[in-house]
Amino acid sequence: METEQQQHQQLQVDLGNLMAFNPHHHFPSLPSSRENLVKECLKQGTELVQAIADNLFNLPATEDVDGPIVKLPPPTTRLPREKHIPKPKPPTKWELFAKARGIKNRKKDKIEYDEQTGTWKRRYGYDHANDEDNVPIIEAKMTDEPGEDPFAKRRSEKKKHVEKQEKNRLQNLKQAAKFGALPSHVQLAATALPITGTQAMPKKVSKDELGNVAGMAATATASGGKFDKKLAGEKPAKHSRKYRKFLPVVEGTGIGKQEKEQTDKVLNQLLSKNSHEILNVNKAVNMYNVKKEKKKRNREEKSSATSSKLKPKKQFKKPLKKGSSKKGKAK
Amino acid sequence: MLKVKTPKTGKARRELKKRAPKLEENGKKTLILHGTKTSNVLNSVLTQIYHLKKDSAVKYSRKNADIRPFESGGETSLEFFSLKTDCSIFVFGSHSKKRPDNLVIGRTYDHHIYDLVEVGVENFKPMETFTYDKKLAPQAGSKPFIAFIGEGFENVEELKHLKEVLLDLLRGEVVENLNLSGIDRTYVCTAVSSNRVFFTHCALRLKKSGTIVPRMELVEVGPSMDFVVRRHRPPNESLRKEAMKIVRDQPKKVKNVSQDPVTGKIAKVYMPDQKVREMNLPNKAKGVKRERREAKRKNEGNEHASKRQKEDS
Numbered sequence: 001m002e003t004e005q006q007q008h009q010q011l012q013v014d015l016g017n018l019m020a021f022n023p024h025h026h027f028p029s030l031p032s033s034r035e036n037l038v039k040e041c042l043k044q045g046t047e048l049v050q051a052i053a054d055n056l057f058n059l060p061a062t063e064d065v066d067g068p069i070v071k072l073p074p075p076t077t078r079l080p081r082e083k084h085i086p087k088p089k090p091p092t093k094w095e096l097f098a099k100a101r102g103i104k105n106r107k108k109d110k111i112e113y114d115e116q117t118g119t120w121k122r123r124y125g126y127d128h129a130n131d132e133d134n135v136p137i138i139e140a141k142m143t144d145e146p147g148e149d150p151f152a153k154r155r156s157e158k159k160k161h162v163e164k165q166e167k168n169r170l171q172n173l174k175q176a177a178k179f180g181a182l183p184s185h186v187q188l189a190a191t192a193l194p195i196t197g198t199q200a201m202p203k204k205v206s207k208d209e210l211g212n213v214a215g216m217a218a219t220a221t222a223s224g225g226k227f228d229k230k231l232a233g234e235k236p237a238k239h240s241r242k243y244r245k246f247l248p249v250v251e252g253t254g255i256g257k258q259e260k261e262q263t264d265k266v267l268n269q270l271l272s273k274n275s276h277e278i279l280n281v282n283k284a285v286n287m288y289n290v291k292k293e294k295k296k297r298n299r300e301e302k303s304s305a306t307s308s309k310l311k312p313k314k315q316f317k318k319p320l321k322k323g324s325s326k327k328g329k330a331k
Numbered sequence: 332m333l334k335v336k337t338p339k340t341g342k343a344r345r346e347l348k349k350r351a352p353k354l355e356e357n358g359k360k361t362l363i364l365h366g367t368k369t370s371n372v373l374n375s376v377l378t379q380i381y382h383l384k385k386d387s388a389v390k391y392s393r394k395n396a397d398i399r400p401f402e403s404g405g406e407t408s409l410e411f412f413s414l415k416t417d418c419s420i421f422v423f424g425s426h427s428k429k430r431p432d433n434l435v436i437g438r439t440y441d442h443h444i445y446d447l448v449e450v451g452v453e454n455f456k457p458m459e460t461f462t463y464d465k466k467l468a469p470q471a472g473s474k475p476f477i478a479f480i481g482e483g484f485e486n487v488e489e490l491k492h493l494k495e496v497l498l499d500l501l502r503g504e505v506v507e508n509l510n511l512s513g514i515d516r517t518y519v520c521t522a523v524s525s526n527r528v529f530f531t532h533c534a535l536r537l538k539k540s541g542t543i544v545p546r547m548e549l550v551e552v553g554p555s556m557d558f559v560v561r562r563h564r565p566p567n568e569s570l571r572k573e574a575m576k577i578v579r580d581q582p583k584k585v586k587n588v589s590q591d592p593v594t595g596k597i598a599k600v601y602m603p604d605q606k607v608r609e610m611n612l613p614n615k616a617k618g619v620k621r622e623r624r625e626a627k628r629k630n631e632g633n634e635h636a637s638k639r640q641k642e643d644s
Binding site for chain 1: 333334335336337338344347348350351352353354356357359419438439440441442445454474475476477478479480481482483484485494495498499502505506507508509510511512513514517519521523524529531533535543544545546547548549551555566571573574575576577578611
């Protein structure tokens with residue numbers, strides 16, 4: 001009995017998932033046949049299921065028509081989420097502005113007094129109060145321009161207003177998409193964003209980049225795009241380098257001089273660059289030095305010849321008679 | 332230019348709302364599909380798993396040539412199917428000479444593969460071969476009991492992983508209220524050896540025991556099979572951290588408020604700095620602007636000096 005109780009305590013029961021786990025059981029020796037194995041497993045399983053039931057049926061239950069209903073505790077085994085946690089929506093531009101100014105939303109009535117008919121009508125939608133489109137007469141003002149239809153002006157202004165609002169909405173949604181907090185029912189088309197999950201928006205191609213590509217394509221003809229038919233609104237290809245200019249060679253009054261000046265300038269530049277090469281100072285100095293040394297050496301040889309010749313002659317006379325005669329011949 | 336695209340019908344809008352990420356998630360749906368080749372055994376394994384999870388599963392019956400979950404590039408179409416069907420658990424069956432009767436069970440996070448376990452199926456016994464009192468047959472979609480037996484589930488890395496995946500696959504939706512008369516089935520998973528798990532599905536027979544807790548009896552209703560663990564890929568550590576995040580929905584701690592038996596609720600109020608300087612005025616009169624006044628005061632001395640000089644000369 002005691003051992004059984006100990007075993008019960010060692011079981012891990014996760015009531016939220018109705019799961020029980022016996023981490024201590026192991027087969028001492030594998031059952032010989034399949035039936036024995038299944039029997040053993042069912043026996044162990046029954047124990048575990050009984051352990052779950054013990055916990056489950058002891059929970060406080062409320063009676064219902066269909067049977068007793070118990071409130072399960074949250075699961076203790078942590079399992080990964082299916083999708084990411086929803087991200088908070090970034091505030092729209094208006095919300096930021098309103099917060100800075102301290103503007104608060106006020107509720108408006110659903111119906112409004114219509115001054116034309118003197119009745120109460122809905123504020124927005126079909127047949128709404130103070131509808132500007134239904135005004136039959138617009139009084140002329142001093143500031144009105146002649147020849148302008150005030151009704152058409154009003155209509156176009158309203159259209160512009162709606163377009164602007166649509167643009168603002170798109171901008172705010174783009175911002176939300178950047179944060180990955182797009183509302184679930186909205187998709188930004190042309191990018192095919194997934195329904196959920198996050199994906200970076202593809203980079204928008206700038207006007208310059210598009211122009212460059214178009215320019216490159218245009219120059220891919222034999223004439224470099226010079227004689228091609230231009231499309232409406234297409235600009236001629238930009239020439240990035242300088243054009244070569246030739247000045248007249250014949251001397252005249254105005255530009256003629258410029259040509260000479262130009263060549264003179266170039267020549268002067270060349271000359272001034274190489275002017276130091278006309279006299280190579282190093283070389284000159286070297287030459288002068290060498291000459292001076294030669295002269296000096298010649299003079300020294302003449303003066304030393306008389307004194308130096310006598311001494312070795314005296315020494316060599318006795319051992320070598322032939323040498324002296326040879327020397328005399330060489331001289 | 333981007334365009335705002337919204338569903339045209341209310342039904343579509345509700346469907347998208349169901350799929351959006353939420354704080355409290357719906358139960359995970361299971362996608363069941365197979366590769367180019369499947370054996371008879373595997374076909375019936377897949378149908379019976381589908382049968383067990385009929386209320387929250389989608390079964391594809393076509394061959395899928397380009398799905399190889401363990402290889403890079405082989406998961407693209409699988410992730411696409413997961414997105415399309417909004418399933419975050421998949422069971423993929425394939426049969427080859429190298430890996431006969433192969434089942435890949437995996438989970439996805441944000442419709443990208445989170446983890447994978449590959450098991451081989453052996454000793455499969457389909458539902459039809461079991462004979463039992465049909466009154467006991469479990470009802471579709473009832474919340475199951477799950478029993479894991481064996482130390483292998485704690486000591487061996489692969490089995491530990493398999494246990495988590497099996498629990499996620501089998502547990503069904505997380506519920507708060509449970510009808511006690513509706514419990515009628517249990518799954519039993521036993522770690523027989525270090526790489527083999529015996530899996531069976533049983534009906535529950537509740538018998539009187541004299542106390543409030545009935546005595547439980549298991550009746551095998553099938554299917555039953557052996558899982559032999561082959562390859563497995565645990566989740567990336569950073570992804571795991573991301574996926575395991577929980578949101579604390581506990582209320583914020585209330586500061587500076589106390590209860591007094593005589594006077595009732597007592598609160599301290601601290602006035603924040605009023606920031607009068609930064610406040611926007613209703614109308615910006617020219618004279619009220621600070622910069623202009625200050626600039627004037629600063630330049631006063633200089634201006635006079637220059638004027639005087641002019642007068643002198």
